[in-house]
Structures are given as C-alpha cells and as structure tokens.
Amino acid sequence: MDEIITLDYGSGGKKTASLIDKLIVPAFCNPALSALGDGAVLAGAARLVFSTDSFVVNPLFFPGGDIGKLSVCGTVNDIAMCGGDPKYLSLALIIEEGVPMNVLSLVIASIKAAAEAAGVVIVTGDTKVVERGKADGIYINTSGVGFLKYPGLAPEMIQDGDAVLISGTIGDHGAAVMLARNGISDGEITSDCAPLNTLVDALFESGAAVRILRDPTRGGVATTLNEFIEGADRGIELEETALPIRADVQAACDILGFDPLYCANEGKLIAIVSGETAQAALSALRKHPLGGNAAVIGRVSGRYPGRVVMNTAFGGGRVLQKLAGAQLPRIC
C-alpha cells in the first residue's frame, strides 16, 4: 500500500480491494465480513442481512436520479444481492454548511419516494453539519437490515457450464453522472438507478438455479466478474457481441475516455445461473419492467482459470482485469 490515501483507494477496484484486504478485514476478522459480499448474512435464528453504503456522488442531481434516490437503491440492492428481503433503512446525513434548504428538501423527497418504491421503511437516522469546505454539499450513509429470503448465494456455488446474465444495458449510471459532472449532459443518457428487489424475486420465481448475484456498481461489470472467480479453478468467458451497451453510452464513454465495462451501474444485476436454467432466467428478467434488455453475456468454464476473458467481435480474446485506478471517482 502507498503511504497516503489516493483517490484510487475509493475506485472500487484493485486499490480498494487491497485496502480492505490488508488493513480492514484483518482487523475485524469474522466469517460474515470475510465473505466480502455486498452485505453481511448473519448467522443465527433471525437470519438477518445487514449492509451499509456511503454516497458521495458529484453532482448531487443527475439525469435519472440524485444522491437521495441512489442512497436508497444502493443499500436496498446490496441486501437483495445477498438474497435478503430489504425491510429497514437508516439514514445518516453529513451536510456542508451553506447547503440551501430547498436542495436538502429535494433530496429528502427523493429518498421518501425511493423508499416507498422499494418497500423499505426508514426507521432511524442521524444528522451532522460540517463547516463550509469540509464536505461537498451532502454525503449520505444508509444502512439496511433485511431477512434472508434466498439462502446459499456464494462464489463457491459457481460451476462450469453456468451462464452469466446481466439484467440490462451496461454503464448507464457512470456515463450519466460523468456527463452531468462535465456539464455536457444532453439528458438522453440517464442513470439506471432503481431498486432491484422485485427483479430478484422474478428471477427466483422462474425456478432458475441462481449461484450468485451482484449489482455491478463501482468497478463495473468487469470488476464484479473478477471478484466472482478470483482464485478459482474456473473462469468466465464473455461474448463482446452479446453485451447490451447503448450506442450513446458507448459514444459518451469513448469521448470521456472510459470503458463501459468498468462504469458503475445502479439498477442492474449480474446473475450466474445454471446453464440449464439460463433461458428461464433470461425470460423472467425480460418480463420485468427493469429487465427488458437482459442478456446472457457469457459462461463459466475451465478454459481460463481465475480469469475473465472477453471474446471480442474480431475473434480475439481480451483479458479483463479488475479496475486498476480511479476511473470514476465519486460516481456513487
């Protein structure tokens, strides 16, 4: 690790992982934390799922969402990805002195609407104010508690022949926020920010044999897939031609110098399911309002152990590593 914290440590990629693996997990070693899922599934009769996320997105408002909506969806989705049914949220605000009250009101209204849409209740909170220049508008932490509904999701469940699905287009959130931040948003590209709990229900109702779920936020699809098969004796082959990427998102990423595969998504899930149930899973996702552009984008095989390799449109193979630097700081 470096001697000082750089923005790279917040990227959700390699540096973030090194900080967590070397400094944080060793300090607090326990089975729930070591699993490094989006949340913790707690042992015991109550079968609780517990997750936390801080939101520092810049700008606070962007096409398709704002920090309030994001802060509800982010934690709801983390719980849903653990197989939990999200129920209760906490809401902790760190507000910079000088924030207009009507900005705060808009954010609160957005949180209210998102919580209602996701079917969760905000039951406890905290408000801190820091001096001008000691934050950047509003930072929000939400933590969530739910009850385990779909047990057994884990990287160890992944098998050769499994299919890799994504529930829709890739990179929309990251592109929307970066365009808004640079003041070049045309309003066409909008964040996909949405609560995924009912989409998870639809997936399981299809009878799909789901091995693992994850919402590819910071670090994007490429980083999430790497986390699934890191150190495993199997790997993931992606098909570039199967990736659902909007042409305008691809163009925006090209202009900004980003790769959509490393861009954050806030309303998409990646599911690895058995090959036999892939079609049932796909059609269930597509029938849901949030899954219209779902696709099977790859498969699990022993061909590239521990690696994610994309078969390109030109017939080549490109190794996709975890995000290395801070491609997109403060995207969530």
Place this chain on the structure above:
Amino acid sequence: MDEIITLDYGSGGKKTASLIDKLIVPAFCNPALSALGDGAVLAGAARLVFSTDSFVVNPLFFPGGDIGKLSVCGTVNDIAMCGGDPKYLSLALIIEEGVPMNVLSLVIASIKAAAEAAGVVIVTGDTKVVERGKADGIYINTSGVGFLKYPGLAPEMIQDGDAVLISGTIGDHGAAVMLARNGISDGEITSDCAPLNTLVDALFESGAAVRILRDPTRGGVATTLNEFIEGADRGIELEETALPIRADVQAACDILGFDPLYCANEGKLIAIVSGETAQAALSALRKHPLGGNAAVIGRVSGRYPGRVVMNTAFGGGRVLQKLAGAQLPRIC
C-alpha cells in the same frame, strides 16, 4: 427554518430538532422513527434494535480517544440506551485524499480495540475516497444491530417522584475535544468515551425500575433532559450542588465560554428510575468501573410541567432549555 443549512443545524439542539421534526420525520413517518430515540426498536418477532451515527469529530485524535473509538462507542451506546444488546456493527469510511495511511491504520486499530471491548462484531463495511478539500480527514458512519433486552423504555414511562441519575462526571468529552482542537490540552482532561452496555446491565441487575435511558452526547445533559419531558405535564428539577462536574472541566468550560450542561458526553448515561429504586440504582452504577462518580442529580415532579429547572447553589431556579445554537460543532 432558514433558507440555508448553518452549523446550528448540527448542534444536537433546537435547530437540529426543527430540521428533524419539520423535514425528515414527516417524510418518513413511521412509529419506530417517530419515537426519535437513539435508535429504532423494530416491531416483530426478531425484536431488533437498529441505530446509525456518523462521526465527524475534529481533531481525529484527542485525549482519551479518537474518531475510531468514538464511532464504535457511539453506536453501541445508542443501542444500549434503547434497551438493546448490541451485536453487529457496520463500518463506512469517507476518507479525504491525502490522509496518511498510518493515520488510517491507527483509526482502524482503535476501532478494532473498541469493538472487542464492547463485545460487538463488525460484519459489513464501505470505503469511499473524496478529493482533497472535500472532507476533513476521515468521516465514519457506524450502524448497529442488536436484540431488545430491556423492553419498555420510553418517555411516557416517566412518573412524578422518579429520580434522575447520571453515571459520572459531566462534560468531559466536550471539554477534552475543544481543548485539543484549540491546541491547549494539558492531557489532564480526557474524553469519557466508553461502551456503556455492561453499565446498563449492572443497572438492570440492581432491580431498578428504569423508565428511560439516554447518553447525553451532542446537546449535553440539559438538552437530553428536555427531550424526556417535552410537552409532558411533569418536569425535571435538577440540584446544581449534586451535579458531578470536575473542577478542571468547569474551569476549561469557563475559559472556552461553554456550559458543561450542554457539553457532549460519550461515556455517560442518564437514567430515570423510580424514586423507590434510586438508591439501588445508584449503588449499582457506582460499583461498575464506568460509574464511580454516579449521582442522583434531580427528580421528576409536577412543579414545572414540560420544563427542566435547576435549583442553583444560591437558592434560585434556572430554566435549562434545549441547546439553541451550535455550541460545539463537530464534537462527535
């Protein structure tokens, strides 16, 4: 409310209350949140207690503690004050670019030690990094989950004739932090930052009829007592001569222009118990390592409905209101 957020809105006093009452609670109206306790006691079979707190203390290190220890004790205590047995903590870091890695390591080590001391496990977390100048070192959010151990604590349980107890000296944390911030700490005044869950156990084991518990953090003893009896047809009479305040803390507060009754405490609890069980409660607190200076500081009566009045050493009566401005910003 004002048109912009000022530091007063983070004071823990009147402005904070107005923000919460007018903007936040109406948006998320539900019984658990409306109780406005230190945490939420959730209905249902699991009898969960859930709480959240963000920590923005400045400086990060001060005599008797640091932001890491504070962030564990603060949430542990919020759960304990709700009658909960704290079990699981989340840990979310917002780190400013440029923070030295060894500073972060010290904070993590402190969190580890505090979690072990409090008997809680950190099961999930999040790490964000923001650009230089967009935070102030490290901000921490912890949320906590516990199980309800002592049900029925509520302001409505308070009765005429009840005794008001505090578990030790008043204002130590606020004074220690303000001295450290002003670079005039002599190291003699230290924060009282400590986990109070075993002190709560000792109190209940004494057989005391406990009506309500609260740790008087932001806003201090005076604000906490006001929260207990706001709108009630009874009030609280404090005895100035009974207040345990260290002479050096009083002197420091005089120099800094603060009142210890409005200074934050981070390792003290206020308990309102029945008059009959006050002595048993007091001796139980005093026998505990964290309660050596416990005292009965007042009583509940119908004399001043909805008010907290201090009988002064000179025989007068001083009305203690909630903290009005930002006496001590970023004290926790």
